[in-house]
Amino acid sequence: MTMTDDSRVERDFYARDAEEQQAFLQQTWCDHCQGVDLGMTDPVEYEQKHTIFIEGRCTGCGQPVITELTDESF
Numbered sequence: 001m002t003m004t005d006d007s008r009v010e011r012d013f014y015a016r017d018a019e020e021q022q023a024f025l026q027q028t029w030c031d032h033c034q035g036v037d038l039g040m041t042d043p044v045e046y047e048q049k050h051t052i053f054i055e056g057r058c059t060g061c062g063q064p065v066i067t068e069l070t071d072e073s074f
């Protein structure tokens with residue numbers, strides 16, 4: 001019954017409004033750079049455990065950056 005709880009469901013980032021896409025691409029936090037809003041490239045969106053994640057690469061260092069969206073923001 002909990003078998004699928006951890007499964008990752010792919011979502012289409014590009015189905016979002018252009019403005020929304022821009023906002024997500026700009027509003028990032030990079031652990032590696034320890035900086036906000038450095039921006040990301042190559043976004044991939046998915047849902048896991050009732051949370052939406054947008055994962056991309058930091059434009060500053062090229063390391064993966066992940067934005068988490070809670071229920072209320074989608």
Ligand SMILES: [Zn+2]
Nearest residue numbers: 030033058061
């Ligand atoms: Zn970075």
